[in-house]
Amino acid sequence: MIPLNAGQKMVAFIDSFLICLYRITGDPILDYFLGTFLLSFLTVVVGEFTISIGFRANKPYLDQLNNDMQKMSSLSREAQRLGDEEGYKACNKEGNDAFGRLFFHRFGLAAASLWPVFLALAWMQSRFHGIDFPLAWPLSVVFRNGAGYVFTFIPLYILCRILFKYMRPWLPYFRGVQKLLDAGK
């Protein structure tokens, strides 16, 4: 038997818990989609919790970057309106710097919400790789081999994200985060 590496051991450790999500009704197709939906929801919750930590910690910095960019954006618009080409280019250039920092800092927050997705995909790869669902025309023209675990997980994840957005104001802890987000708007 080939020994497992650290990543595979980690995936195996949570396997016993996650597979329970796929054994609820007894019907294999229904269980697959229900289990994937529950797994997606779990990744949303864990990701939202992680991002809330980052958001709380770095809110003043994000607000500053946003303000800098807004200021330069407003000025460049004004310069354009007044026909000041030099001022327009200068404000754009300054805005570029603030934009770069803000763009990539947001990625850090994005990473916070998305890291559970990839661990979930790693687990699904170990269980469902090679299991493809045939698709109806015209999707079958593009996805000739059918849809695998990645392309079944992603739509359900998006659905869970939308559901969570509406549930957030009523969930403990997350309703506090929602208030913080609303205060910043």
Place this chain on the structure above:
Amino acid sequence: MKREVKWMLRLAAALAVFSFLVAGPAYSQDAATGQATVAAAGNPAPVGNDLGLQGKLGKAIAKAPAGQGKGEIDVNAPRGAFGIPGAPKINYVLAVLWAIWVGWIFSTVGAFGGIMAGVGHMTIYGLGDYAKGFKDTVPELNKTLTDSIRTSNQFLVGLSALISTINYLKSKRLAWPLGIALGLGSIAGAIFIPMLTGGKISFRQYQGWFGVFVFVVGFVLLYELTPRGQKGKKAAKAAAQAFEKSVKEKRDIGNQGVALKEFGFTRSTFTFFGTDFRFNPIWAFFGGAVIAAISSFLGVGGGFLYVPYLTSIVGAPMYVVAGTSAMAVLVSMITSIAGYITVAKAGMDWTLIGIELVGVFVGSMIGPRTQKYIPDKWLKILFIVLALYVGLKYFSQGFFGHSWVP
């Protein structure tokens, strides 16, 4: 005392980065595979089966010679990266530490992060050296692993674009007419490259071109430090400040958004805030295609290229450039990643990406707190040195077979 602390921090950061670059590959590899042992004489028998690995990776593994030498698969060895027996066991602690560094760069410099992520995949985790080992024995495996490395790079870049695009859409800061033209071009570029190059580019070729790109980035940063570059930057800052002072009228930006005024294949106009902006959709399409092709091929560079293209060549204002370029990067990355996974059948190590995202998050949290201790100029100097070192190393390794620097 405060000045000494600042210099100690700067020196520690530089030493940490260079020690990673030099020692990282050694820590990331298993002792058996880390040594470049000569393959057994004669023609060892092929592995003969895919060892449970799917797609092109499994097929390439089946053709690989079985054995313990370089370019061979030891079927009894522990599974490493991508589930391949004997492949480098990626040290996840090292992966997190490097990802923290990438996240730190993302949040402090606002550029160069994708390149550092690529360096991690290629050098720090030892995947590049492992892929190169199969250049002569199983070129197909070399190229399949290269595709997996390219796709891994693109995931990190694409994810940042995803979140940014959603945010800019919500705040109506997307010039959608320009974005559509750019996006269609980027789709073309991002489909074309995986089809044309998927499974055909050896790791050395990829490494060489990555090195060339890093050189270009390094020289752009170097130019910004020269008296001429500094003069331009100071002039821009002064002009912006002067203009800010001269603005007397305050306007309510309210809910004003982007509206398409006229559309033509060679000239289109959109307005926002009462101002017209004209652009040539054909130029936007071709610009998007070229930039997407470059970033799809390398796995990095979308943001670095789209933003100056939109501000300098298309002349779009910053207000919409940010969101529009994020959308173009997102479209091209989704297309490219889907292409590599479905057309080129690149295998993915999801656990590695998940762990990297944890590190990037931590690094992004640390960045704002250290920024006040490290001036921009010193950061730029550090990255110029890194860019020239990495560029030279990869360029020489890729195109000449050996590194010109240690």
